[in-house]
Amino acid sequence: LQDQLREFAKVREWEQFHSPKNLAMALVGEAGELVEIFQWLNEAQSRDLDDQERARVTEEIADIQIYLLRLADVLHISLASAVTDKIAENDRKYPVEESKGNARKYSRRKS
């Protein structure tokens, strides 16, 4: 997938625009569009999207994934290892028994 995206950028001569700085901006822009879909919905509504909302979310998460893959690629970071390492770290950081709790405690712990 990363090869495909790299080739896509290369043949269009877009690699010049794809600095990590710019890709990070593009990614947060798409994340902003994702949030806009949910901003006026309550949590229950956000779990029960209609077809139009669902289609928009699908597009935005695809855009985010694409920029994330590009960013990892141009920086030669292995996204798979990064995720695996982070999950292992989270496992240590949030032991099951101590990690159950209300949103506020959860929030404190996670921020």
Place this chain on the structure above:
Amino acid sequence: LQDQLREFAKVREWEQFHSPKNLAMALVGEAGELVEIFQWLNEAQSRDLDDQERARVTEEIADIQIYLLRLADVLHISLASAVTDKIAENDRKYPVEESKGNARKYSRRKS
């Protein structure tokens, strides 16, 4: 990976917090942290990170990937299909010959 993350949330009773609305917020929060690493660097510097910056970027992209996987999972959206469909759409939308150009044209076209 999604199974693993779902189980991680489940045993900690965090599923209640993982509404799509909240996960989208968490994702944009991590994207904001990613952007902060690059905000005062110029583009050339952003392509040539030192070890500390690199470690921070690796963490942030892992966090973003994890929330993206969780979000797709709770909404039963296939992230792989979403990406494949989007790449096909981009291929149609940006024909190679017409898509070469300067940043401003690129910007217009992409926004």
Place this chain on the structure above:
Amino acid sequence: LQDQLREFAKVREWEQFHSPKNLAMALVGEAGELVEIFQWLNEAQSRDLDDQERARVTEEIADIQIYLLRLADVLHISLASAVTDKIAENDRKYPVEESKGNARKYSRRKS
């Protein structure tokens, strides 16, 4: 206030970093930190912050306001006129009688 912030940047030789591109990144970074405070709280909790959360929100909105003032300043845009114009436009765009409704309609209309 803008004069004060401009002077603040100038004496520290930070004007070189304060391009509109970089200031926009800094702003979205702070907005991301703001969102992080609320991400695991439900809407009722978000209306009823404890002292610590309140102090964090106060800091983040100050940071956002400062970057917004700087951005308008470096681009010579009048923030006051921009807001006044936008309110007038919103008044036309959302007539009172047609604008009452549920979150979903609201969301459609606003996005």
Place this chain on the structure above:
Amino acid sequence: LQDQLREFAKVREWEQFHSPKNLAMALVGEAGELVEIFQWLNEAQSRDLDDQERARVTEEIADIQIYLLRLADVLHISLASAVTDKIAENDRKYPVEESKGNARKYSRRKS
């Protein structure tokens, strides 16, 4: 201005949507749109916007300012005091002589 915006929301029965959580999301969404304007421009281009880009930036900073005013209002936080306090704090935190430097040092210090 805050009175005007509060009234605007009230007559449209939008106050129910304007929880701090939702307003923070709306704000970061607008900040994301702001960043999108700059993402493929280099820093020099971002200092020298054409009319269309300038108009878009003006709209986005107005939207951000409006949501910031609303957020401060619903939480009864004084935006003016928050900014004044923050500038005083920054003055202490970044003494002039020690604060001059390159982007990387600047970045470390500010993050």
